[in-house]
Amino acid sequence: MGKLEADFAIYRERMNERILEEDNRVIKRIYSVDSLAYAEGGELPKRTRELLGLVASLVLRCDDCVKYHLVESRKAGNGRKEIVEAMSIGLVVGGTIVIPHLRRAVEFLDDLESSA
Amino acid sequence: MGKLEADFAIYRERMNERILEEDNRVIKRIYSVDSLAYAEGGELPKRTRELLGLVASLVLRCDDCVKYHLVESRKAGNGRKEIVEAMSIGLVVGGTIVIPHLRRAVEFLDDLESSA
Amino acid sequence: MGKLEADFAIYRERMNERILEEDNRVIKRIYSVDSLAYAEGGELPKRTRELLGLVASLVLRCDDCVKYHLVESRKAGNGRKEIVEAMSIGLVVGGTIVIPHLRRAVEFLDDLESSA
Amino acid sequence: MGKLEADFAIYRERMNERILEEDNRVIKRIYSVDSLAYAEGGELPKRTRELLGLVASLVLRCDDCVKYHLVESRKAGNGRKEIVEAMSIGLVVGGTIVIPHLRRAVEFLDDLESSA
Amino acid sequence: MGKLEADFAIYRERMNERILEEDNRVIKRIYSVDSLAYAEGGELPKRTRELLGLVASLVLRCDDCVKYHLVESRKAGNGRKEIVEAMSIGLVVGGTIVIPHLRRAVEFLDDLESSA
Amino acid sequence: MGKLEADFAIYRERMNERILEEDNRVIKRIYSVDSLAYAEGGELPKRTRELLGLVASLVLRCDDCVKYHLVESRKAGNGRKEIVEAMSIGLVVGGTIVIPHLRRAVEFLDDLESSA
Numbered sequence: 302m303g304k305l306e307a308d309f310a311i312y313r314e315r316m317n318e319r320i321l322e323e324d325n326r327v328i329k330r331i332y333s334v335d336s337l338a339y340a341e342g343g344e345l346p347k348r349t350r351e352l353l354g355l356v357a358s359l360v361l362r363c364d365d366c367v368k369y370h371l372v373e374s375r376k377a378g379n380g381r382k383e384i385v386e387a388m389s390i391g392l393v394v395g396g397t398i399v400i401p402h403l404r405r406a407v408e409f410l411d412d413l414e415s416s417a
Numbered sequence: 418m419g420k421l422e423a424d425f426a427i428y429r430e431r432m433n434e435r436i437l438e439e440d441n442r443v444i445k446r447i448y449s450v451d452s453l454a455y456a457e458g459g460e461l462p463k464r465t466r467e468l469l470g471l472v473a474s475l476v477l478r479c480d481d482c483v484k485y486h487l488v489e490s491r492k493a494g495n496g497r498k499e500i501v502e503a504m505s506i507g508l509v510v511g512g513t514i515v516i517p518h519l520r521r522a523v524e525f526l527d528d529l530e531s532s533a
Numbered sequence: 534m535g536k537l538e539a540d541f542a543i544y545r546e547r548m549n550e551r552i553l554e555e556d557n558r559v560i561k562r563i564y565s566v567d568s569l570a571y572a573e574g575g576e577l578p579k580r581t582r583e584l585l586g587l588v589a590s591l592v593l594r595c596d597d598c599v600k601y602h603l604v605e606s607r608k609a610g611n612g613r614k615e616i617v618e619a620m621s622i623g624l625v626v627g628g629t630i631v632i633p634h635l636r637r638a639v640e641f642l643d644d645l646e647s648s649a
Numbered sequence: 650m651g652k653l654e655a656d657f658a659i660y661r662e663r664m665n666e667r668i669l670e671e672d673n674r675v676i677k678r679i680y681s682v683d684s685l686a687y688a689e690g691g692e693l694p695k696r697t698r699e700l701l702g703l704v705a706s707l708v709l710r711c712d713d714c715v716k717y718h719l720v721e722s723r724k725a726g727n728g729r730k731e732i733v734e735a736m737s738i739g740l741v742v743g744g745t746i747v748i749p750h751l752r753r754a755v756e757f758l759d760d761l762e763s764s765a
Numbered sequence: 766m767g768k769l770e771a772d773f774a775i776y777r778e779r780m781n782e783r784i785l786e787e788d789n790r791v792i793k794r795i796y797s798v799d800s801l802a803y804a805e806g807g808e809l810p811k812r813t814r815e816l817l818g819l820v821a822s823l824v825l826r827c828d829d830c831v832k833y834h835l836v837e838s839r840k841a842g843n844g845r846k847e848i849v850e851a852m853s854i855g856l857v858v859g860g861t862i863v864i865p866h867l868r869r870a871v872e873f874l875d876d877l878e879s880s881a
Numbered sequence: 882m883g884k885l886e887a888d889f890a891i892y893r894e895r896m897n898e899r900i901l902e903e904d905n906r907v908i909k910r911i912y913s914v915d916s917l918a919y920a921e922g923g924e925l926p927k928r929t930r931e932l933l934g935l936v937a938s939l940v941l942r943c944d945d946c947v948k949y950h951l952v953e954s955r956k957a958g959n960g961r962k963e964i965v966e967a968m969s970i971g972l973v974v975g976g977t978i979v980i981p982h983l984r985r986a987v988e989f990l991d992d993l994e995s996s997a
Contacts, residue, residue, distance in 0.1 A: 316868035319875065323845075327853040328867075330566040335861045338509045338559045344502040349465055353503055356469045357476045357510040358862065360746075362943070363826070365865035366510075381903075386460040387469055389907040393454045394473040394482075396744025397915045398708075398938065401945035403908075404896035411899065432752035435759065439729075443737040444751075446914040451745045454907045474746065476862075478595070479710070481749035497555075505559040512860025513567045514590065514824075517597035519560075520548035527551065570857045576850040581813055585820045585851055589858040592821045592978075594711070598858075613671075618808040619817055621675040625802045626821040626830075628976025629683045630706065630940075633713035635676075636664035643667065675802045682794040686973045692966040697929055701936045701967055705974040708937045714974075734924040735933055741918045742937040742946075780984035783991065787961075791969040792983075799977045822978065827942070829981035 303416030348377040352387040359391035367406050419532035464493040468503040475507035483522050535648030541600050580609040584619040591623035599638050651764030657716050696725040700735040707739035715754050767880030773832050812841040816851040823855035831870050883996030928957040932967040939971035947986050
């Protein structure tokens with residue numbers, strides 16, 4: 302695991318635990334439906350659904366969400382060319398305002414690959 | 418062609434022409450790269466790229482963009498189940514604020530299918 | 534029921550039914566958690582939670598969501614002064630871009646009250 | 650005055666009056682600082698500040714705000730070429746999601762000019 | 766005062782001073798109406814208005830604004846359960862894209878409480 | 882060159898190179914139209930177009946985009962008073978949610994000037 306990925310994963314895990322300890326039913330259900338949306342099964346292959354989550358995260362400009370879906374998109378079998386092309390759709394739809402997020406996404410992708 | 422689709426297509430066509438008549442180089446190039454992003458060829462199948470454009474449009478809550486990608490997603494070979502599942506990803510990522518746009522999307526989809 | 538409220542309620546009901554007929558598990562669960570979030574019970578009074586939903590909808594500039602929470606905010610016992618003050622917070626946070634949505638909100642509120 | 654401009658101006662005026670009748674101090678002050686921001690005087694010419702308001706409205710995808718600043722941009726002395734170029738900046742920054750709003754902006758601009 | 770809170774407060778204070786030294790009338794008035802919106806008095810209790818500001822900040826995904834309203838929400842008398850429930854409304858309305866901001870909010874809340 | 886500016890410029894340069902090495906045609910064209918939009922020539926002076934890019938970036942709350950246009954706005958001949966006034970328009974349109982981004986913008990502007 303690369304450094305950027307490790308930092309992200311550790312913080313994410315720790316804070317998700319804290320959030321679920323709040324024992325708020327609404328929050329728990331949102332976490333649960335989030336898992337369901339990307340689970341195996343479904344009409345579209347998981348690899349496609351991960352790219353959908355990636356592009357949605359990119360146009361909404363959420364760096365941590367992008368990181369998460371970059372990890373999952375690779376695990377689901379998408380290659381770099383496919384991931385970059387998916388992000389290019391996000392860039393066209395979302396405009397140049399997306400570029401700084403694309404920089405951080407590509408940096409994270411490099412980190413993921415270098416540690417693979 | 419259904420009524421909703423026809424209204425949308427006519428207005429869209431007419432105003433795109435007017436916009437391109439402005440003869441602004443920046444605008445023309447954005448239109449051109451928009452076509453390129455969804456053209457045949459590429460790493461991902463067109464049917465996947467259309468779903469990416471659909472979900473990006475849905476989370477950014479652009480009804481006209483959603484309509485456009487609904488038309489194109491169907492043309493590219495996506496069935497209703499796949500389209501709805503793609504939109505369900507947008508709903509999870511974007512939250513209940515997406516629901517009114519999902520209503521209009523499903524209404525438009527019904528219109529598309531009834532006229533097919 | 535006023536004309537604006539009736540038009541909104543009928544369309545909303547009809548399309549929500551269509552959406553749930555898709556039988557997509559993710560979508561159904563989002564609808565279900567949406568109900569839970571504003572249900573009776575909870576730490577904060579329902580009247581407060583409805584105002585939270587109203588302001589969130591206003592700053593995200595979703596007219597239909599605003600309409601829905603205006604109806605529910607009144608049902609939950611909020612008076613006009615309280616509703617308008619809640620919206621004024623949304624205006625400050627969200628800026629003048631919120632004004633057109635505030636216009637439609639006040640028009641809808643007038644419609645709600647005139648038919649009460 | 651063209652039809653689109655007249656419809657917009659009448660509704661805007663009527664609802665602004667209703668909003669100010671709420672007698673909410675926060676809302677009144679936001680209206681007042683909005684006027685101040687585009688008033689004569691200042692470091693930048695009014696014609697430039699109107700274009701700034703126009704582009705901000707376009708990338709935030711607020712059709713009514715765009716309409717208002719189109720009217721004011723012309724009054725302040727901007728020609729069509731300048732207005733369209735300003736909007737092209739908004740299109741690049743905001744991406745293709747801006748296109749449907751650009752269509753309505755150009756339609757409104759045509760209406761403004763045809764009635765001049 | 767916890768470390769996260771102190772870092773935030775010091776930077777915020779220092780830069781607000783710099784901003785007000787610019788002596789721009791529009792900026793000053795926005796700062797002033799911002800104070801007014803959350804001041805004592807008003808139709809809704811301050812504790813409710815702080816939660817409205819918190820949820821608006823959360824759905825607009827502004828971490829610094831969330832931090833500020835977390836501090837003020839507690840000062841105004843809201844307990845952790847109420848604050849978390851308010852944020853759960855923001856999560857439902859804004860979707861999973863809000864989760865990374867919720868993580869940072871809960872981390873900041875822990876810091877606030879540990880130093881109380 | 883100040884420290885903030887240097888850090889930003891180095892990272893930006895390095896990652897833009899990485900992005901262009903992906904050899905994705907859509908991404909390359911977006912970069913190219915981005916350059917065109919702010920190039921010399923055009924209907925509006927470059928100094929005005931840079932302010933348009935700055936305000937669009939500010940209301941969309943993209944810190945890195947704001948930094949970039951602050952550098953370019955100064956190079957194109959805008960003074961601090963003009964830049965701050967342009968940002969005040971962004972603050973009015975975008976609301977108090979813009980304030981944290983304005984803090985970072987003014988900090989960056991100070992850094993730019995101190996190193997000039």
